[in-house]
Amino acid sequence: MVEAIRRRAAVFLWGVRAYGFIAGMWVRSTLAYRTSFLIMATGNLLTTFLDFVGIMIMFSHVETLGGFTLAEVAFLYGTSSTAFGLADLFLGTFDRIGTRIRDGTLDTLLVRPVPVLAQVAADRFALRRLGRVAQGGAVLVWSLLRLDIEWTAGRVLLTAAMLVSGGVIFGCVFVLGGAFQFWAQDASEVQNAFTYGGTTLLQYPPTLFARELVRGVVFVVPLAFVNWLPALRVLGREDPLGLPGWVDLASPAVALVCCALAGLAWRRGLRAYRSTGS
Amino acid sequence: MGAAAEPFLEVEGLEKVFRIRRRAGRLRRERVEVRAVDGLSFTVPRGEMVGFIGPNGAGKSTTVKMLTGILAPSGGRLRVAGLDPSRERVELTRRIGVVFGQRTTLWWDLPLRDSYRLMRRMYRIPAARYRENLDRCTELLDLGPLLTVPVRQLSLGQRMRADIAAALLHDPEVLYLDEPTIGLDVVSKSAVRRFLADLNSERSTTVLLTTHDLGDIEQLCERVLVIDHGRLMYDGALAGLHEVGESERVLVVDLARELPPISGLDGARTLRTEGPRQWLAFPASASAAPLVGRVAAEYPLVDLSVQEPAIEDVIARMYAGRTG
Numbered sequence: 001m002v003e004a005i006r007r008r009a010a011v012f013l014w015g016v017r018a019y020g021f022i023a024g025m026w027v028r029s030t031l032a033y034r035t036s037f038l039i040m041a042t043g044n045l046l047t048t049f050l051d052f053v054g055i056m057i058m059f060s061h062v063e064t065l066g067g068f069t070l071a072e073v074a075f076l077y078g079t080s081s082t083a084f085g086l087a088d089l090f091l092g093t094f095d096r097i098g099t100r101i102r103d104g105t106l107d108t109l110l111v112r113p114v115p116v117l118a119q120v121a122a123d124r125f126a127l128r129r130l131g132r133v134a135q136g137g138a139v140l141v142w143s144l145l146r147l148d149i150e151w152t153a154g155r156v157l158l159t160a161a162m163l164v165s166g167g168v169i170f171g172c173v174f175v176l177g178g179a180f181q182f183w184a185q186d187a188s189e190v191q192n193a194f195t196y197g198g199t200t201l202l203q204y205p206p207t208l209f210a211r212e213l214v215r216g217v218v219f220v221v222p223l224a225f226v227n228w229l230p231a232l233r234v235l236g237r238e239d240p241l242g243l244p245g246w247v248d249l250a251s252p253a254v255a256l257v258c259c260a261l262a263g264l265a266w267r268r269g270l271r272a273y274r275s276t277g278s
Numbered sequence: 279m280g281a282a283a284e285p286f287l288e289v290e291g292l293e294k295v296f297r298i299r300r301r302a303g304r305l306r307r308e309r310v311e312v313r314a315v316d317g318l319s320f321t322v323p324r325g326e327m328v329g330f331i332g333p334n335g336a337g338k339s340t341t342v343k344m345l346t347g348i349l350a351p352s353g354g355r356l357r358v359a360g361l362d363p364s365r366e367r368v369e370l371t372r373r374i375g376v377v378f379g380q381r382t383t384l385w386w387d388l389p390l391r392d393s394y395r396l397m398r399r400m401y402r403i404p405a406a407r408y409r410e411n412l413d414r415c416t417e418l419l420d421l422g423p424l425l426t427v428p429v430r431q432l433s434l435g436q437r438m439r440a441d442i443a444a445a446l447l448h449d450p451e452v453l454y455l456d457e458p459t460i461g462l463d464v465v466s467k468s469a470v471r472r473f474l475a476d477l478n479s480e481r482s483t484t485v486l487l488t489t490h491d492l493g494d495i496e497q498l499c500e501r502v503l504v505i506d507h508g509r510l511m512y513d514g515a516l517a518g519l520h521e522v523g524e525s526e527r528v529l530v531v532d533l534a535r536e537l538p539p540i541s542g543l544d545g546a547r548t549l550r551t552e553g554p555r556q557w558l559a560f561p562a563s564a565s566a567a568p569l570v571g572r573v574a575a576e577y578p579l580v581d582l583s584v585q586e587p588a589i590e591d592v593i594a595r596m597y598a599g600r601t602g
Contacts, residue, residue: 021399029388108383110348113371114400124387274364275350 015118022118023125030127037128044131052077052139055203066207071146072235073205078140079159079227080202083166084195085132090167091174093124095192098181101273110274117266120178147235155234158249162234165255166226170195172258173221175266182269198223206232207240214240225254285321285357286452286484287345292318292354294340294508314340316508317354324451325482327474329489329499329516333593337508338488342454345486346376359451372401375445379457382441384429390440391425394447401448408447415443418473435466442470446477453477455487459494471497492516492586504593511593517563525592526559528585529569534578543572554580562587 030037055077059070068076097120100106109119149155173194198221206214206228214224232239233248294315302308315337322328332338343349345358347367356363361370376383384393398408416422419439424432432440438458445453458474459467475498477483489495495502495516502519504512512519519525529546532555539548540556546569549557560569566584573579 018400022396025385025388025392025396029392103381105381107343107348108376108378108381110367111346111371111374111376111383112400113368113402271350274348275352 011115015115018114019118019122022114022122026122026125027127041128041131044128045135048081048132048135052135066205068205068207071143071148073203074139074143075147075235076205076227076231077203078136078138078143079162079166079231080199081136082133082140083136083163083226084170084199085129085134085136086163086167087170087174087195089129089133091121091171092129093126094121094174094178095181096120096123097178101181106273116270117175149235158230158234161252162227162230165251168255169222169226169251169258170198172255172262173198173223175262179262179265179269182272194221194223198226202227211240222254222258225251284323286324286326286359287320287322287486288355288357289321289341289345290319290355292341292344292356293352294337294344294349295352314508315344315351318505318508318510319354320503320510320513322484322486324484325478326501327478327485327499328487329495329502330486330505331489331492331495331502331593332505332511336506338505339456340508341505342456342486342488346370346374346454372448373451375448375450375453377438377441377445377453377455377458379438379455379460382429382437383444384437384440386430387428389426389428390421390432393429393440394425394444397444397447403448407449411447411449412443415446418476419443420469435462438462438470439466439473442473446483449481450483452484452486455485455489457489458487459489459491467493474498492588492592496586506593519592525562525587525595527562527566527587529558529560529566529573530583530585531556531558531573531577531579532581534580537577540573540577543569545569562592 052074055073056070058065059073063069065073097106100109100120106116109116112119177192177194201209202223206224214228229239229243229248230251233245239248292315293313296312296314298310298312299307300310318337318341330338330342340349344351344356345363347363347370350364358370359373361373363370384390385396388396394412397403398405403411416425419442421436421440421443424436424440429437429440442455442458453474455474458470462470471494474485474487478485478498485498487494487498500515502512502514502516503510504519528549531540534554536551536554537556539551540546540558541548543558545564546558546560549559551557558569558573560566570582573582
């Protein structure tokens with residue numbers, strides 16, 4: 001038992017290291033074309049930045065949105081966007097797994113001594129995706145300066161934990177979507193609805209949406225744990241579903257459960273591939 | 279010494295059944311079982327070079343995928359270097375090299391040298407050994423000028439050579455090659471063949487290659503395994519395969535002018551004529567030299583070439599020989 005756990009841990013650490021050097025190689029190769037990288041990164045930053053400008057324009061016509069002020073919405077936007085940006089940076093090319101399954105190039109990954117998950121995740125690692133993290137971070141910092149909140153240690157910790165667990169939850173959705181493609185090979189659009197669609201949803205206050213939708217986001221796809229529930233606690237607001245207070249602090253636990261599920265789905269998918277081929 | 283006699287690849291009653299869902303009618307779907315590999319048995323000792331041939335869809339690739347651990351067998355026993363490929367896939371990866379003819383294992387957008395660096399880190403190859411192996415491959419496969427070129431800009435022949443080098447950096451004990459010379463020009467083809475022959479004789483690397491090109495087999499393999507419908511049809515030397523199948527090679531001669539069909543030569547018959555060009559069939563197990571000599575002596579010979587029988591023809595004749 002202990003031996004099995006130790007072996008699993010060793011494989012995990014080796015996977016992380018392998019991710020590091022594969023991603024590093026991609027970074028070096030993109031930096032070889034520095035101008036092209038700078039143009040891409042700036043473009044990326046600009047488009048995501050314009051996204052938030054839209055919300056600011058909206059607020060020039062209204063005082064509050066679903067009872068939330070601009071600074072509060074910016075807080076939601078910043079946390080969701082940063083968490084999503086982190087997941088997108090590390091796992092954003094994961095949906096290419098579908099192509100790899102279809103054209104059989106997954107086979108070439110299976111004959112190398114590196115976990116397939118790490119190889120797929122690190123493939124075409126693109127530093128320009130940092131643009132989204134930077135933009136999310138900027139909006140978040142701006143909102144923190146504007147928010148009239150007393151920053152106790154608890155609130156700071158909760159915000160930090162929210163960003164990390166949020167990134168992990170989004171990452172798990174990427175992996176789950178990828179794993180699902182072992183059975184349904186065009187599932188990447190469904191997964192995009194949860195990731196790209198999810199982050200847009202989470203940028204707005206939950207009070208804006210129908211209760212059924214909010215309930216779905218809490219219980220079916222645990223996206224509400226990315227920022228809604230913990231952010232409401234930070235902002236000192238009631239959640240529209242009236243859930244017990246400890247739920248606001250459950251994000252890290254939810255993230256861990258997501259990891260276990262995503263890991264399980266991935267192993268099953270890979271096993272299905274290895275017994276059916278394609 | 280005992281290890282050398284022990285089989286390196288052991289395949290016994292190997293099976294692979296695919297369950298495919300097929301549409302039958304508007305909504306109904308039925309499940310169909312396809313037996314891609316159907317009770318295959320053979321062993322290969324360490325250091326042997328074996329050709330694996332058969333028509334398309336015969337089960338060659340499926341067998342290689344099971345030998346490399348990519349696919350799990352549906353039945354039978356399989357050992358490579360004492361390991362169970364499907365269960366001990368990751369351990370096995372360090373001891374095998376694979377070249378998929380049509381797909382590259384290299385990173386499409388990275389310069390070749392970066393791909394090799396990644397390989398070094400993935401396989402944790404000690405620096406000195408990596409240097410040595412890379413230098414050797416670079417020299418013998420003539421990769422020097424290509425190391426800084428992104429893989430996507432390489433020609434098919436260059437890419438194949440680059441892929442073979444990539445599969446050998448970690449000193450594998452066995453090398454699987456899937457159609458290593460397909461689509462290559464004559465020069466690349468002979469470079470690849472020479473390299474493989476050296477590899478096998480100098481490092482006694484076991485080599486298993488699937489191919490459609492009888493020339494590959496002729497120049498490289500003492501032993502051929504013919505597989506069809508997932509079963510082993512023949513196991514032995516290539517010459518023996520020609521005898522079993524009574525296959526023929528074709529001598530194409532260009533004469534100085536149009537003449538009646540060449541006749542009266544022992545063991546050869548004229549298949550057809552087209553102007554000054556004539557096609558003469560002769561047994562594949564015989565040498566072409568005496569025949570060429572006699573044609574040259576008796577006819578105004580301008581040019582000639584020899585066509586090898588296609589693998590499909592050899593196998594088709596083999597069937598005919600068995601049933602007839």
